[in-house]
Amino acid sequence: MSHKELQRVSAAAMVALLLVSLALVGCASELSGESYLYVAVPLTGDMASRGQEIAGGVRLRADEVNRAGGILGKRVVVRTLDDGGDGDTAVEAAQQVSAAVRKGEPVLGVVGHYNSGATGPALDKVYKDLDIVVVTPGSSNATLTQKGYTRFFRVVSTDDIQGPVDARKVLSLGWKRIAVLHTDNLYATGLASAFTDELKRRGVEPIVDIEMKYNNVGAYLRELQGNVDKTLALSPDGIFFAGDYPEGIPLLESLRTAGYQGGFMTGDSVMEYEFIDTLGSKAEGAFISNIQPEMAAAATESWKSAYRSLEKRSPGMDSITGYAAAQVLLEGIKQANTLRGAAVADSLRKLELKTPVGDWSADAKGDMRVRKIYLFQVRGGVFEQVGEER
Structure with a gap:
C-alpha cells in the first residue's frame, strides 16, 4: 500500500471513529436529566419480601427503558418508599410524592401500594389531588376503583371476582361445613365477604366467621390457638382463610x-414460596387462588436471568406485578408524550399491552378489562395450576 493510500485509509478510519463518538455523545445528550418513578410498598415489617419483589420488578423495567433511551428524554430513576403495609404510613409515603410534585420535580407517577388497606387511605388523602397516575401492583379490594378516581389503575384482578370463584371451587370439592377465618384489614375483609356472599347465594351458611389481627403478628399468634380450637370444635370439613402469608402460614401449621x-383454601396474599418452604408436607393439598399468574410459569427464562443480573437475587411471586405496573405506567407516558397525569390516564384507557401478567387493557374505572383468577393446589412441594376463571 502506498503512502497516499495509507493516508486515505487512516483518514477514513478517523472519520468513522469521529462519527461513532458523535453518535454516542448524541445518545447520552438525549437523556438530559432525571425523572422519578416512585414505588410505595412495604419494605420493612411482615410484608417486606413482597415489597422488595415489586421494587425489583420496577427497577428492571426502568433499566430496560433507560437502555432504550429513557422516557421523554430523561433517565428513569426509581425512588422507593416504605409504607410498612399500613394505612397511616402509606399516607406519609404519599405525602413525600406530593412534596416532590410541589417542588416541580419531574414525577412520572407511582407504582403502589401493595396492600388495599394502604392504597385506600393514600388515594383518599393524597393522590386524589395530584395530577399523576398511580398503578397498583397488588391492591385488589373492589371499592378502590369505585370512588371516581380517574388516574388510578390496576394490573391484577379484584376480590369481587376472586371471592365467588373461590366459593364455587370449595363447593365443587364437596365442602358443606365451611369455616371462614380472616384478618381485619381491607383486603381480607373484602375477600372474605365476597366469598361468604357467594356461599349464601348458593344456599350455604358458614359455620363460623372469625376475624383476627392484621399487621400485628404478636397479637395474632397469642390469639391463634384459641381461634383454632374454636374452629375445630365445630368439625369443619373445609376452612377458607382470607389474609396474608405471615398469618396464613402459622394458621395452617396450627391446624x-x-x-x-380437612380442606384448606386461601387467597393470593398467602401464595408466597415461603408458604411451601416453611410448611413442607403440611402445605400439601392446600388450594390457593391468585389474582395473577405464578411468576415461575409466567416469566421467561431470559426475563428471570435479567432480573437476577440486576437485583443479585432470584425474582419472587410479585416481581412480575411490579414490572407490569411500571411497564404500563411508562408506556402510558410515552404514548401521551407528557407527564400530565390526566393525559397519561387517557392514553392508558386506549392502551393494549402485553405484560408478564398477561394482556393488559383498562376499563373506564381503571380495572383490567379481562380479570382472571388462577387456581392452584400444592402438589409435590410446588404450586400446580388446576384452573383458571374470569
Missing part, C-alpha cells in the same frame, strides 16, 4: 398440628 386433615 395440621392439631390433627385437622
Whole structure:
C-alpha cells in the first residue's frame, strides 16, 4: 500500500471513529436529566419480601427503558418508599410524592401500594389531588376503583371476582361445613365477604366467621390457638382463610398440628414460596387462588436471568406485578408524550399491552378489562395450576 493510500485509509478510519463518538455523545445528550418513578410498598415489617419483589420488578423495567433511551428524554430513576403495609404510613409515603410534585420535580407517577388497606387511605388523602397516575401492583379490594378516581389503575384482578370463584371451587370439592377465618384489614375483609356472599347465594351458611389481627403478628399468634380450637370444635370439613402469608402460614401449621386433615383454601396474599418452604408436607393439598399468574410459569427464562443480573437475587411471586405496573405506567407516558397525569390516564384507557401478567387493557374505572383468577393446589412441594376463571 502506498503512502497516499495509507493516508486515505487512516483518514477514513478517523472519520468513522469521529462519527461513532458523535453518535454516542448524541445518545447520552438525549437523556438530559432525571425523572422519578416512585414505588410505595412495604419494605420493612411482615410484608417486606413482597415489597422488595415489586421494587425489583420496577427497577428492571426502568433499566430496560433507560437502555432504550429513557422516557421523554430523561433517565428513569426509581425512588422507593416504605409504607410498612399500613394505612397511616402509606399516607406519609404519599405525602413525600406530593412534596416532590410541589417542588416541580419531574414525577412520572407511582407504582403502589401493595396492600388495599394502604392504597385506600393514600388515594383518599393524597393522590386524589395530584395530577399523576398511580398503578397498583397488588391492591385488589373492589371499592378502590369505585370512588371516581380517574388516574388510578390496576394490573391484577379484584376480590369481587376472586371471592365467588373461590366459593364455587370449595363447593365443587364437596365442602358443606365451611369455616371462614380472616384478618381485619381491607383486603381480607373484602375477600372474605365476597366469598361468604357467594356461599349464601348458593344456599350455604358458614359455620363460623372469625376475624383476627392484621399487621400485628404478636397479637395474632397469642390469639391463634384459641381461634383454632374454636374452629375445630365445630368439625369443619373445609376452612377458607382470607389474609396474608405471615398469618396464613402459622394458621395452617396450627391446624395440621392439631390433627385437622380437612380442606384448606386461601387467597393470593398467602401464595408466597415461603408458604411451601416453611410448611413442607403440611402445605400439601392446600388450594390457593391468585389474582395473577405464578411468576415461575409466567416469566421467561431470559426475563428471570435479567432480573437476577440486576437485583443479585432470584425474582419472587410479585416481581412480575411490579414490572407490569411500571411497564404500563411508562408506556402510558410515552404514548401521551407528557407527564400530565390526566393525559397519561387517557392514553392508558386506549392502551393494549402485553405484560408478564398477561394482556393488559383498562376499563373506564381503571380495572383490567379481562380479570382472571388462577387456581392452584400444592402438589409435590410446588404450586400446580388446576384452573383458571374470569
